[in-house]
Structure formats: structure tokens, C-alpha cells
Amino acid sequence: MVALVTGFTIAEPAFLSARSAVFILQSVAITGILALGVTATLVVGGFDLSIGAVATSALMLSAYTMVIWDLGAVEAVVFCLAMGALVGLINGLLIVKMKVPDLLATLGMMFLLMGLQRIPTEGNSISTGMSLPDGSSATGVFAPGFLMLGRHRLDFILEDLIPLSVVFLLVIAFLVWGFLELTRHGRIMYAIGSNPNAAALAGINVARYRVLAYVISGTLASFGGILLAARLGRGDVASGNNLLLDAVAAALIGFAVLGAARPNAFGTAIGALFVGILLQGLTMLNAPYYTQDFIKGFVLVVALVFTFALSGRGGRALH
Amino acid sequence: MVALVTGFTIAEPAFLSARSAVFILQSVAITGILALGVTATLVVGGFDLSIGAVATSALMLSAYTMVIWDLGAVEAVVFCLAMGALVGLINGLLIVKMKVPDLLATLGMMFLLMGLQRIPTEGNSISTGMSLPDGSSATGVFAPGFLMLGRHRLDFILEDLIPLSVVFLLVIAFLVWGFLELTRHGRIMYAIGSNPNAAALAGINVARYRVLAYVISGTLASFGGILLAARLGRGDVASGNNLLLDAVAAALIGFAVLGAARPNAFGTAIGALFVGILLQGLTMLNAPYYTQDFIKGFVLVVALVFTFALSGRGGRALH
Amino acid sequence: MTRSFARNHVLRGINLTLPAGAITVLMGTNGAGKSTLVKILCGVQGADSGTITLDGQPFTPASPAAALRAGVVTVHQSINDGVAADLDITSNLLLDDLASRSGSFLNGRKMRDKARAIAAAVGLKADVSRPVRELSLADRQLVSIARAMSHRPRLLILDEPTSSLSAAEAGQLFTLLDRLRSEGVAILYISHRMSDIRRLADRIVSMRDGQISGLFEGSPPDYAGAVRAMLGHEINSSDIQIPAPGPAVLSAKALQLRAESRPFDLSLHENEVVVITGLVGSGKTELAGILYGLRRPHAGDLCLDGAPYQPRDPGEAVRKGVCLSARDRRMNAVIPDFDITRNITLPFLGRHSGLLALLRPGSERATSTRMIREMGVVCQGPKDSILTLSGGNQQKVMVARWLAEASRLLILDEPFQGVDIQARRDIARHIRASAARRATLVLCAEIDEALEIADRILVMSEQSLGAGHRNENIDLARLMAEVTASAAGQAA
Amino acid sequence: EGAPAPFDTPGDVKIALVRYLSTGDFFQAYLSGVEKQSAALGVNLQVFDSRQDAALQADMVDQAIALGVDGIIIQHGLTESMKEAAQRAVDAGIKVVAFDVNVENTAIPQVEQSDRDLARLALEQAIRDQGETWTAGYVYVPGIAPLDRRDETWKEFKAKYPGITEKAMFGTMDNPIANSVANQARAVLTANPDIQVIFAPYDEFAKGAKIAVDEAGMSGDVAIYSADISTADIALMREEGSGWKATAATNPAVVGEVSVRTLARLLAGEEVGAQVIVPPTLITQGELNDLNISNMEELGAKMPAFVHAEVSVSPWMKLPER
Numbered sequence A, B: 001m002v003a004l005v006t007g008f009t010i011a012e013p014a015f016l017s018a019r020s021a022v023f024i025l026q027s028v029a030i031t032g033i034l035a036l037g038v039t040a041t042l043v044v045g046g047f048d049l050s051i052g053a054v055a056t057s058a059l060m061l062s063a064y065t066m067v068i069w070d071l072g073a074v075e076a077v078v079f080c081l082a083m084g085a086l087v088g089l090i091n092g093l094l095i096v097k098m099k100v101p102d103l104l105a106t107l108g109m110m111f112l113l114m115g116l117q118r119i120p121t122e123g124n125s126i127s128t129g130m131s132l133p134d135g136s137s138a139t140g141v142f143a144p145g146f147l148m149l150g151r152h153r154l155d156f157i158l159e160d161l162i163p164l165s166v167v168f169l170l171v172i173a174f175l176v177w178g179f180l181e182l183t184r185h186g187r188i189m190y191a192i193g194s195n196p197n198a199a200a201l202a203g204i205n206v207a208r209y210r211v212l213a214y215v216i217s218g219t220l221a222s223f224g225g226i227l228l229a230a231r232l233g234r235g236d237v238a239s240g241n242n243l244l245l246d247a248v249a250a251a252l253i254g255f256a257v258l259g260a261a262r263p264n265a266f267g268t269a270i271g272a273l274f275v276g277i278l279l280q281g282l283t284m285l286n287a288p289y290y291t292q293d294f295i296k297g298f299v300l301v302v303a304l305v306f307t308f309a310l311s312g313r314g315g316r317a318l319h
Numbered sequence C: 001m002t003r004s005f006a007r008n009h010v011l012r013g014i015n016l017t018l019p020a021g022a023i024t025v026l027m028g029t030n031g032a033g034k035s036t037l038v039k040i041l042c043g044v045q046g047a048d049s050g051t052i053t054l055d056g057q058p059f060t061p062a063s064p065a066a067a068l069r070a071g072v073v074t075v076h077q078s079i080n081d082g083v084a085a086d087l088d089i090t091s092n093l094l095l096d097d098l099a100s101r102s103g104s105f106l107n108g109r110k111m112r113d114k115a116r117a118i119a120a121a122v123g124l125k126a127d128v129s130r131p132v133r134e135l136s137l138a139d140r141q142l143v144s145i146a147r148a149m150s151h152r153p154r155l156l157i158l159d160e161p162t163s164s165l166s167a168a169e170a171g172q173l174f175t176l177l178d179r180l181r182s183e184g185v186a187i188l189y190i191s192h193r194m195s196d197i198r199r200l201a202d203r204i205v206s207m208r209d210g211q212i213s214g215l216f217e218g219s220p221p222d223y224a225g226a227v228r229a230m231l232g233h234e235i236n237s238s239d240i241q242i243p244a245p246g247p248a249v250l251s252a253k254a255l256q257l258r259a260e261s262r263p264f265d266l267s268l269h270e271n272e273v274v275v276i277t278g279l280v281g282s283g284k285t286e287l288a289g290i291l292y293g294l295r296r297p298h299a300g301d302l303c304l305d306g307a308p309y310q311p312r313d314p315g316e317a318v319r320k321g322v323c324l325s326a327r328d329r330r331m332n333a334v335i336p337d338f339d340i341t342r343n344i345t346l347p348f349l350g351r352h353s354g355l356l357a358l359l360r361p362g363s364e365r366a367t368s369t370r371m372i373r374e375m376g377v378v379c380q381g382p383k384d385s386i387l388t389l390s391g392g393n394q395q396k397v398m399v400a401r402w403l404a405e406a407s408r409l410l411i412l413d414e415p416f417q418g419v420d421i422q423a424r425r426d427i428a429r430h431i432r433a434s435a436a437r438r439a440t441l442v443l444c445a446e447i448d449e450a451l452e453i454a455d456r457i458l459v460m461s462e463q464s465l466g467a468g469h470r471n472e473n474i475d476l477a478r479l480m481a482e483v484t485a486s487a488a489g490q491a492a
Numbered sequence D: 001e002g003a004p005a006p007f008d009t010p011g012d013v014k015i016a017l018v019r020y021l022s023t024g025d026f027f028q029a030y031l032s033g034v035e036k037q038s039a040a041l042g043v044n045l046q047v048f049d050s051r052q053d054a055a056l057q058a059d060m061v062d063q064a065i066a067l068g069v070d071g072i073i074i075q076h077g078l079t080e081s082m083k084e085a086a087q088r089a090v091d092a093g094i095k096v097v098a099f100d101v102n103v104e105n106t107a108i109p110q111v112e113q114s115d116r117d118l119a120r121l122a123l124e125q126a127i128r129d130q131g132e133t134w135t136a137g138y139v140y141v142p143g144i145a146p147l148d149r150r151d152e153t154w155k156e157f158k159a160k161y162p163g164i165t166e167k168a169m170f171g172t173m174d175n176p177i178a179n180s181v182a183n184q185a186r187a188v189l190t191a192n193p194d195i196q197v198i199f200a201p202y203d204e205f206a207k208g209a210k211i212a213v214d215e216a217g218m219s220g221d222v223a224i225y226s227a228d229i230s231t232a233d234i235a236l237m238r239e240e241g242s243g244w245k246a247t248a249a250t251n252p253a254v255v256g257e258v259s260v261r262t263l264a265r266l267l268a269g270e271e272v273g274a275q276v277i278v279p280p281t282l283i284t285q286g287e288l289n290d291l292n293i294s295n296m297e298e299l300g301a302k303m304p305a306f307v308h309a310e311v312s313v314s315p316w317m318k319l320p321e322r
């Protein structure tokens, strides 16, 4: 990563500035938060494919709450987080109680949400003034407090330097890291990921912790969706297409960070940052979008080979 | 599934006709073939996220071969299959030799290919008459033999009834099924998926079979790409994400078919068919696309719950 | 108490009392229902009918956590159910503690201190911050035992705890059990090993076909009677007739397993069953690995039927007729998704397939029915899923896998792991009976077991082989001395 | 020679293109137009590609501001997310032009390809060919701004010509779009064999519809009208017996050129007005066949209206070579 930063700085001096660093953080804030959720499910040996859809559902729901029901920022945030937690709960119960394999359950949930989020508006984006089925037009607006979540910047050294979303990313990354590494709940979740049988026999309520992991993942995804909505200022149905893949990439790269060879929050944050730096640097160098994909893939593969082959650690297979 | 067919037939009598059945098969031919490849990797306990990108790369490569290099159908097919096999081989070696976890390796490969396939044409689609960097325009055309692969129809009872792509799907499904269920190699692959350690100690070359699974997956994905190219008649830049998701959905639904609770080719074919019937039926009934996603997800979840919860089989977790 | 799985009535009216301050040994044939009984006592499964009382109070544990809270602590039969391999030893030793404690934050130093104390109590020497993944099987077993011991249990249940421990560690375990007994803990000890039972038992309960078939108290309890009650008949004696060995199949010259170990020679003959015994960690499995192409020796040459033999991988070894039935069946042998037939035919699928590698189900079925009959596997049929078999029967299937086809050299690493006395005799008899046209090498840590099968016994210590003993009027004391002498040497 | 400041030293002028959409021929052609016109003017172009991530697109505007560019072209995006970012750029003294996105800012002229005109031209041709009474299939995915604008025109036409019955509406953005739409269209045609016209106001949709019509063996019975054009589309329209009758299109490369020229005029201090509209051209199957046009170059050569729009041109400007 140091090599990356140096390289880009030489090629484009503007790369290394406080503002540039903040851009990078801001651009990875949303994927980073989603990736931290995925990490929680990876830790208990699961996987959550529905996060992208949860985020876009939260985006639509918050817009619906404010624009069509004409409610405030607090309600919008509460509804979205509740929706995310509920989806996570359903995912968890499907997996734990109904014994549906994790990839299957969350894939189903993904399709379900992708459809569901468009039904209330018949596939239209939500924005102030849109016409409603009853012929009137929507009068609600995005609450300024809500928009601040995604747009407000704090003064820090430079004026207007640090966007709130970056603060959220850092706080959440720190919380998730602390939860997984420092509390007994986190340790128990790692034990479940490593050997669910042994964990159950040691008196751990495995089902409850697995559900918890999906609830965390769903809630964080919906929070990501809230930030997205706050930045867009409208319920745009097409946004958020790449969220899932980028979040998964970040979480998986996180595996490899520091030779941990296991899912971990610190690694995930670094993984998200890594992808962010790469893409920002390439953009500054005027690389067209397709070379960005190529280089992202290439660097990912090379990094992986270095981590896994050269460190000689097989790492556990993903589950 | 019987219920589905009956339901749609009542709502829309045109649903139940030989032609309707055939075009459902045709619409699932490409995802079905991809899904069969995924199944091969699922069987050895792996996963291939790169299939969508392999398919779109094959689409671009075949167009490049015929339109820009002005070569024939045979070369195009050979190049594409070789490319698919090569990508599968690299995936396999990354996973087996470099010990990179499967999801990670194939995710990296996916990004890499998504970029790579666009570099030669700088992100443009390929079609006859397109202008080349040297200023001339491309003179090659899609060979009629190549287009036939995606468009030709065989007479069977009715004239022009069965498209070649459907024949390919059926033949490939049958071959993959036979390979996995009836041959020694398939048996060995299931053993590896169930307990790779034990398989290795039984004298099986686990690495070789795992690589083989990825080669099969890559080759089938590239074949799917060939059919796509033949149907579209041009080298379309498109992301293969939806192909990936649909193929994965089909393969995962296949888990549940007949209560097998393990990856199997027959189930995968049924899974692909199921999704196809659902979507075609809904389209005929004029359901908007977002309800299709919703219903796809809903039916998936309900089917899964029935299979896993009610049959009482936990099924093995995905790995 | 009763319990059934579908139409298989596993427990058919069990009445059992476990007094405080005594070790009750539970003996029973494979599949008698011992592990099932344990699972009910510790809250993993429910009973279909019947009641349990603990200290006079009704006791129906709904979950393992509930059982633990009530003071019922269990070490399960399958070692891999005991540890989370990706976590460090500390977390593993405190796993149930983590589950039950209040408060959220971990205190790393305090945890490590506590873990060290627990580990020291059972003589586990590894650094507690190492991941369990890096530990040997024996040490993993010690981790689960240590965790159970740390609990001040009311009732301690041990399901075949010594199946992967050698004498030294087992001795340490026994001392600990003595102490708990004197503290008034009720102990239920399940084992197939006579030596354990002789050392520990205050009472012996025999179990057969899901029923208690005998209770033997008094000191010492009546072993012969207990075995008879367990089997329902007299045990047939194992008298070894040593045949004349045939030509050498495998010979090793100046084989050196590691740089620091002493080179040795080894020659294995047709029609001969050789047992290598020795402490855990003495290098038996390493030797097997070399013969089977899993690793290279440090130095030395191998010859198979007179030709140089340097297998690169197990595949090549099998092709050349060298087969290995690996120890630790759950990890290294059982294919959990397969039925019995498919588990048996796996290594020799080439024999059961014809044109285009197509399998011939008839041929597979014939082989598996033959092997099930010959090995006496207790099951409903060849299509049973392997996981529904009891441990001992799974083990029979794993051995049957390699006996199903002829081989030049058959290596069996701990083939009797978790197998009851009768089954052990059956397997041994079958191995001996089929040994004429190959060389057979058996690795086992238990001398009792060695005596039941061997023509010749070799002792391994510190990755090197000592002299051989013909299995005729063996001087047991000397043999034991050789085995433990090396332990002294190791300690020095 | 004679160029106003800052174009007397064009090498010092830096402009940025901030894109929302990039995958696909239209966007690629647009980019090439931007690149060619920038090169002709001799200015430095920096391309930011947000790949349909509206939040990122706003960041990229900030990034361009931080890089100290002189002008910014915003290509597509969402009003709500771009409004503030665009305002920040204007506040920083940067000239901004928006293409196909309304950023609600009087200082920012809008370049438009007039989606309503596109749809109107195609539908008028349909009325000319098919009369005022027909049954239609309509391909539409709501929530995508240009399609929504084209949809408005379709609704007007349905109101104006009550003889038009919409039998089915379908559409999807699942990639590859043509393939997914073809699957849907097959189902629709099976259920409604009486459909005479498919209105597919986006060439990927039209391509999918054409595949389905061919596969159903209905090319003689169903006429397709669309918007947008590419070399591959020309080939499809000219196929023997093709049902794809007409399309209305602006040349995306021309739109790109116009965007850059508009920005250049702003930088040179000229007045450009609030809206710069690039007029579309109707292209029919008959014209393509009569003029024997087989790719975009020939289309430009033989239908000059298509290759250059006399919009936003100042005398001092160099135009890209052709």
C-alpha cells in the first residue's frame, strides 16, 4: 500500500494531500461500512449476499419516508435501521432455524429486496415533486438534518475537511473491530466460525450468535444505504449496483491483510482503503474505467498470491 | 414446478405450447450452461465467481476474432474455448498451488477479465464496419456458421422448432450429469468436496481434480459466451454480473431439487428451468420487471424453506 | 430412559445410577448406545422417555449450556467436537467460560494466566497463545480434557478420552481422575481399553443393544464377567499362530526420518503382520507417511519387491500396491456425504468402472456387501449414510476400504481406534486371515492391541526403530521397558 | 491565431469530464467526441469515471476542483446529488457545462440531445408507416432519466392517437441488456401474437426486440421503432427483411464535441444561453438501403446532419478533423 501511495504521488503530486486522503476515505465510506457487515458474517462462517440490496432498499425507504410520507430525518433513519435489522433477522432465522445454506438464503433475500424496493413506486425514483398514483404530487423533502449525514463536513485543520460519512466509517470500523477482537462475544463468534459443533458443546448458543451476525450485517448495510441516500438526496433506483461486489472484495482482501488469513475488521477497513486508493490514483492518472477494473483485478490477484502462497499459510478455506 | 406451469397455463393459454416450452429452454440455455459449470466447482467444494466475466470475454473474443482478425467460425470457437479453459486453469492453479481461497481468486479474476476484455477495443462494442485505431474500418463479419450456433433451428415435429442452443443445453446438461453421477471422476470430485483430506489419503490427486473443476467451469462459461455472441451477432460490452447471479441462483436452487441437498447437475438444470419458467410466465402476464425480481426471490426463499426445513435435512453448509 | 432414531431403537430402557466419589466405567459394544446416552446426559439430545435426577433434583438439560451450569461436564468422543482449531489455546481452554460469563470485555493477560493454570493441571506444555491448529491430536485431546477438568464438575463424563493419548499422558489423566474422585465427583468413564478399565474402575456397567446387561461392583470388579455381559457370550481367545514369512516386500536401508534421528533398517515380508508400537510422537505416523508418499525421508533408500521405491504422492503409492489406512478417521478417512458402499470403494474406483470411466454399481454393491459381511459392520444396509454408524463401525468400514482389494503392503495406523473388544478381535482376525499375499504393517500405541495381531513387534522411539520381538511368550516387562525407556531418553 | 484568452495558450487550459455512465457504445462515442474536440482545441482533458455511483460522482467534482481545473463537463447524473457539487465548482470560479442532467443552476448551461424529439421523430415515422391504429409492445424501464423523458412523449402519443393500444410493457436493464430483453420479448410475442409495432426507445432494447421477433419468425409482421444508433444497429436494420424500420438519433460523438465547445465558449467569456440542444436525425431503413450506408462513418458522410451540428461554434475554434 505504501508502494501504491508513493507511486501515485510521483505520477501526480496532487495525490498526496489532506484533501485527497479525505476523498479516498469518503469514496470508500459506504462500501467500507457494508464490508464490515460482511465481515461479521464471515467470522461466524457465513456469508451475506443481500447487503447491496439492503443498502438500496434503505435508500428507497428513507426517500419514501421523507418525500412521500412527509416525515422527518429521525423517522427515516429509525425506519431504515429497523428494516436492515429485520432483514438480517430474517436471513439469520432462515439460515439457523430453516437450515437454508447461507449463500442460498441471502441470495433469495437479495432478489426479493431488489424487487420489493421498486414496487411502492412502480420502479420510479423518488424525488420531491414526483407524481403519485392518486394524481397529486409528492410534497415532502429530504430533511436537511438527514442530508447532513452524507454531506456535512467538519473543520479539522483545514476548513470543511472531514465529511461526516468518514467519521462514521472510522467509528464503525473501530466499534466492529473492538467488538470482534476485544469482547467475549467477538471471541465466541470466531469460535463458532472455526468449529460450530465444539462451540455448541461448550454451551454457546450458536444459533443466537449466528443470527446476531446477520443482524449486524443487515443493520450496517442499511446504515450504508442511509449515507448513500443522504449523499444522493433522492431515492434513485439505479444506484448501488456495485456495492455488493466492492464490499465483498474489501472484506475478502481483508482476509489477507497482515497475514491474518481469517476475516477481521481491521483487515476489511484496510481492504476497502486499498481499493479506494487504487481507484482514485488511477482516475487521477486518467486511466479509463476498464483499465481500472483490470488493474483492480490484477493487483488483487497479485496481493493474494503474495499473502497466501509466499507466507505459506493455506489459511482456512472460506468456511 | 408443475403448479407453476398449470398456473401460468390457466392465466395465459399460450403458455402451454411446444413453442413456448422451447423458447423457455432457449432463454435459459446460456445461464443453464454457466450454472452447470458452477456446479462442477461446487461439487469439489469450491466456487467460481468469474464465470460471468469469462462469458462476456468469450463474447468479445469471438467478435474480435471474426470481425477484426477476419477469421472464421471454427477459429472463433476454438479461441474462446481455449481462453475459457485457460482462465479456468489459472483459477485452479491460484487456488490449488497458491492456496488463494476460491472466492478471492475468482473474484480477482472476474475484475481482471472485466477490464481485459475492453482494452483491445478501448471499451467499444465490436461490429462489422467499426473503425479501427489505424483509421480503416473492420471488414470481417460474423461467420454464418457461427451465428447458426445461436440461431439455427432444427425441425422436430413442428418445423423450425428446436434452436441449436437448446440442443447444446440438453447435451451439456446430460454430459455433466453423466460425468458427475456415473463416472469414477465425478465420484472422486464429490469425495473431494465432502472431505478433501480423506480423498487425498485415499490416493486421489486432489489438486488435479480441483483444477479440472475450474477448467470445466471456465470452458462451459466460455461456451455460454459463444452462444451469447451468436445470438447477439456482435461483440457487446456488457458486464456479466447478471449472468453470474442467475447462474449461481440456478446452481443453488439445484441443491434443493429432489431433496438432494448437495450440488448436482440434474438439479441445476431444473433450477435454471424453474427460474426460466417463472420469468417467462410473469412476462407473459405483463408483470413489470421489478415484480419479477421480487417473485423470483420469494419463490426461491419459499422453495428453500420447504426443501431444507421441512425435509429436516440440514444439508451440508456450502463448504 | 429410551431413545430411538426412526425405527432404530438405540436406548431401550436404561436404568443407571452414578454415585459420587466413584468412577463408573461404561463398557459396551460399538453401537450399543453409549455416546447416545452421554449426549442425553449433557443436553445435546433429548430422551424420548424417562427421567434423570441430579443430586435428588429432577434434571432435564435443554442445552449443553444448561448441563454445564448444573455441573455436568463432558469430554466427547470426537476430538474435533472439542476444540475450535483456528483459535488459540487460551480461548479454547476458556470457551465454555466465555459462553457463560457475564461482562463483555476480555482481559488478555488474566485469560492467559488462567489458561496456563488449567493447562498445567493436565500437563499440557504448549504455549497457550499458539493456535490449536498447530497442536497434535493428543494435545488437542488434552485441551478438551483440561477444559472439562477446570470446572469443578458434579458429574464428569469422559467418552473414550484416551483413544489418542499414549501411556504417559494417559497416566497423567488417571492421576487427575483419582483426585477428582477423592473430591467426591461422580465420574462416568467410557472406554474399550482394558488397561484403562483395570486402572480406574470402581464399578463396571456393561451395555448391550441399548440395555444395561450387567453391573459389577466390588474391588476389583469382575472384568471377565463384564466383558461377557457386554458381548452376550464368551470372548473368543486370540491365539496367534505365527506363519512362515514369505519373501521381503518392502525393505528400507539406513532410513533416517529426521536429521537428528538415528538411521535404521526395516524389512517387511509377505504373509507377516508387523506391529510398530511406541509413544505418541515417537514417529510412527511419520514412517507411514514416508512409505505412503506423503513425505520424504531425510536419508535412506526404500525398495519395493526389489525395485527402488520413491513414491511422490499417495496416488503413486496406491498404484504400486502400498496402501495406508490413516489414523483419525473423521479427519482423514470418512467421506461424510457418502454411504457405506461409496466409502468402501473410493480408493479403487478404477476396479469398479469400465468404458469411459463409467461406474458399475453392481460391482460396487458386491464388494461392499462382501466387506460388510466379512468385517461384521453393524448397519441396516450398504446404502446407510456413514454418519449414522457408531464410531467403531465407521472404523470397520475404513479398514474394509483397504482390505477390499489386494495390496503389496498394507499399513494400518491405529486401526483399533474406538473399536470394542469383540470388533477388535474381528478386525484383527480378518487382517491376519487375509495377510498371506502381502506384507502388513500395523502402527499402534497400545501394547495390548499389538499382542492381539502381531507376528512381530517393533518398538519405535525418537523416530528410530529398535530390535524386533517375535510375538511368542514375549517378555512384557522388557517390552514396556523399551517403550518407556525411550520416554526417559526423551525426557533427558 | 486570433483565439481569445485563455485559448491563446491552450496548453495551460485544463478541463475535466465527470461521468456518471460509461459502459456502452453511446458513452464511449460521447467520450471520443469530447476527446477529439479537446485535442482540436489543444486543451488538457482529465476524465473522471464514477461508473454509475452518484455519490462518487459528486466527490469527483470536488476532486476536479482540488486539481485546479478551469472547466468541468458533468455528463449525466442525478440532480439531487450533483446540484451542490456543481454549485461548489461555480463558487470556486470554475466554468461548468452539464450534459443530460439538470443541476438547477443558472450559471450552468445544459447540453441536451432532446430525448423528447428523439421519441417524437421515431413515433411520427411509425404513424407514417403504420397508420394511426395499431397494437404496440413498449419497452421501458422507469427510473432512468432519458428513458423517462422519452416515455413522456410516448404517453402523449397514446393520448393523441387513441387507435394505438399498448398490449404489453416490458423491459429490463439486466446485462447483457439485448439478451435479457430478447428473452422478455419472446414471452410477450408468444402471449400477444397480434402485436404490430414495438416501440423500443433505446437501441439495446430494439436489438433485443429484433432478436426475439426473428426468433419468433415474425419479422414480416412486427415493426420496430427505436432511438439511438450504432454501426451494429445499422447492420441489423439493413438485414434482409428486418423488422427494425426506423430510429431517431443524435450522434453521441457530436454531442461530446458540442459539450466541449460550449465549455470553451464559456471559458472565452462568450454568451451561450441556458440550453444547447443538439438536434436529432431520423434514420429509416429505406434511407440506409438507398444510400447503401453500412457504418457510422458512411452515415456521417452521406447524411451530413448526423456528423456535425452547427451548434456552439465560434469562428476561432478548430473543429476535429474528419
Ligand SMILES: Nc1ncnc2c1ncn2[C@@H]1O[C@H](COP(=O)(O)OP(=O)(O)OP(=O)(O)O)[C@@H](O)[C@H]1O
Pocket: C005, C008, C010, C028, C029, C030, C031, C032, C033, C034, C035, C036, C037, C077, C387, C388, C389, C390, C391, C392, C393, C418, C420
Ligand atoms: N443421528 C443418528 N441417526 C441415526 N442413527 C444414529 C444416530 N446417532 C447414532 N445412531 C445409531 O445409534 C446407535 C448407537 O450409537 P452410539 O454412537 O451411541 O454408539 P456407541 O455405543 O457410542 O458406540 P462406539 O463405541 O462405537 O462409540 C448406533 O446403531 C448408531 O447407528
Ligand SMILES: Nc1ncnc2c1ncn2[C@@H]1O[C@H](COP(=O)(O)OP(=O)(O)OP(=O)(O)O)[C@@H](O)[C@H]1O
Pocket: C136, C138, C166, C278, C279, C280, C281, C282, C283, C284, C285, C286, C287, C445
Ligand atoms: N516434518 C516434521 N518436522 C518436525 N516435526 C514433525 C514433523 N512431522 C511430525 N512432527 C512431529 O513429530 C512428532 C512425531 O509425530 P508422529 O505423528 O509421527 O508420532 P507417532 O509416533 O506416530 O505418534 P502417534 O501415536 O500420535 O501417531 C509429533 O509431535 C509431530 O507433531
Ligand SMILES: [Mg+2]
Pocket: C034, C035, C036, C077, C159, C390, C391
Ligand atoms: Mg461412542
Ligand SMILES: [Mg+2]
Pocket: C281, C283, C284, C285, C286
Ligand atoms: Mg502418529
